[in-house]
Amino acid sequence: MDxxxxxxxxxxxxxxxxxxxxxxGYGIIEALQRRSGGALQLPTGTVYxxxxxxxxxxxxxxxxxVVDGRKRRTYSLSPAGRKELARRRSxxxxxxxxIGTVLGGGA
Amino acid sequence: MDxxxxxxxxxxxxxxxxxxxxxxGYGIIEALQRRSGGALQLPTGTVYxxxxxxxxxxxxxxxxxVVDGRKRRTYSLSPAGRKELARRRSxxxxxxxxIGTVLGGGA
DNA sequence: ACGCTATACGTAGTCACGCTACATATGCAT
DNA sequence: ATGCATATGTAGCGTGACTACGTATAGCGT
Numbered sequence: 001m002d003x004x005x006x007x008x009x010x011x012x013x014x015x016x017x018x019x020x021x022x023x024x025g026y027g028i029i030e031a032l033q034r035r036s037g038g039a040l041q042l043p044t045g046t047v048y049x050x051x052x053x054x055x056x057x058x059x060x061x062x063x064x065x066v067v068d069g070r071k072r073r074t075y076s077l078s079p080a081g082r083k084e085l086a087r088r089r090s091x092x093x094x095x096x097x098x099i100g101t102v103l104g105g106g107a
Numbered sequence: 108m109d110x111x112x113x114x115x116x117x118x119x120x121x122x123x124x125x126x127x128x129x130x131x132g133y134g135i136i137e138a139l140q141r142r143s144g145g146a147l148q149l150p151t152g153t154v155y156x157x158x159x160x161x162x163x164x165x166x167x168x169x170x171x172x173v174v175d176g177r178k179r180r181t182y183s184l185s186p187a188g189r190k191e192l193a194r195r196r197s198x199x200x201x202x203x204x205x206i207g208t209v210l211g212g213g214a
Numbered sequence: 215a216c217g218c219t220a221t222a223c224g225t226a227g228t229c230a231c232g233c234t235a236c237a238t239a240t241g242c243a244t
Numbered sequence: 245a246t247g248c249a250t251a252t253g254t255a256g257c258g259t260g261a262c263t264a265c266g267t268a269t270a271g272c273g274t
Contacts, residue, residue: 001201004230007261008112009206016210026222032209039205046261048224069269070222089212094108096203098146099116102139103123105196111259114232133251153232155253176240177251221270227263234257240250 001039010050011059012088013040015081018060022076025051051075059084108146117157118166119195120147122188125167129183132158158182166191 006013017023017031029047032040051073054060059081062073077085113120124130124138136154139147158180161167166188169180184192 001198001205004261005115005202006206007114007231007259009210010261013206013209016212019211024222025224035209036205037208039201040209043262044223045225045263045265048222050261052224068221071268072222085212089210091108092206092210094146095112096207098108098143099113099120099199100203101144102120102142102147103116103196103199104126105123105192111232114230114260117232131251132253150233151252152234152236152254155251157232159253175250178239179251216274217272219270219272222268224267225265227265229262230260232257232259235255237254238252242247242249244246244248 006040006042009088009092010042010046011054012085012092014047014050014054015059015077015085015088018075018077018081019085022074024072024074026072028075054081057084113147113149116195116199117149117153118161119192119199121154121157121161122166122184122192122195125182125184125188126192129181131179131181133179135182161188164191 013032014028017028017035020031023031025044025048028051029042029044032042051060051062055062055075057080058078060075061078062075065072065074120139121135124135124142127138130138132151132155135158136149136151139149158167158169162169162182164187165185167182168185169182172179172181
């Protein structure tokens with residue numbers, strides 16, 4: 001699967017990962033990779049800007065900390081982010097329903 | 108559902124519609140709308156260029172005709188297009204599997 | 215001491231691809 | 245004659261993820 005196919009679904013993926021608990025950018029990238037069985041290997045240039053965008057939208061909150069001498073920005077899901085995640089999930093169901101139906105082929 | 112979300116899946120949708128039989132651009136737009144229960148209302152500026160692209164890729168073949176005094180370009184699925192459609196369908200299954208798993212929420 | 219890798223964050227510019235807005239033309243109903 | 249449905253097409257735009265960098269610390273091997 002081409003990593004470009006996450007277009008339009010990236011925000012939902014990031015929110016979903018953070019639902020399990022606060023995590024920092026680098027850890028989020030690894031979590032996506034792990035959860036997708038290796039399919040999603042998103043570059044930092046994709047994830048970091050997206051996280052800042054989600055933060056500006058108040059869906060996640062970030063706090064700086066230092067772990068092992070390295071600066072980290074740890075993000076956690078906000079109540080608004082939780083609502084947004086739910087919205088993204090129902091949108092995903094609708095989306096796959098529509099495309100799947102038209103695409104057919106036993107789908 | 109935002110029509111922009113078809114990004115990356117448009118070709119498959121068009122090929123799928125043509126699987127039922129030859130059809131012209133305008134008819135394809137209507138078929139997409141009908142099959143999707145009204146969700147997919149793709150503008151001509153999206154569909155026509157896409158059809159030309161699919162034709163250049165040899166996945167569909169177009170022939171001009173005149174019906175009721177109006178010029179029509181009727182497209183039909185080529186053998187290569189049928190193969191491509193199958194490929195798109197398996198990609199779709201993989202895609203929804205990956206995103207759905209990561210997105211979670213009972214998906 | 216030096217280089218390499220993993221960890222960790224970030225920006226600038228590019229590119230793909232669907233959309234908006236527009237242009238063109240015929241048939242039919244009011 | 246005016247407007248709407250039918251029918252095809254192009255030019256330019258915008259969105260959003262990507263590529264390619266740049267920065268910095270820790271830990272390991274040599």
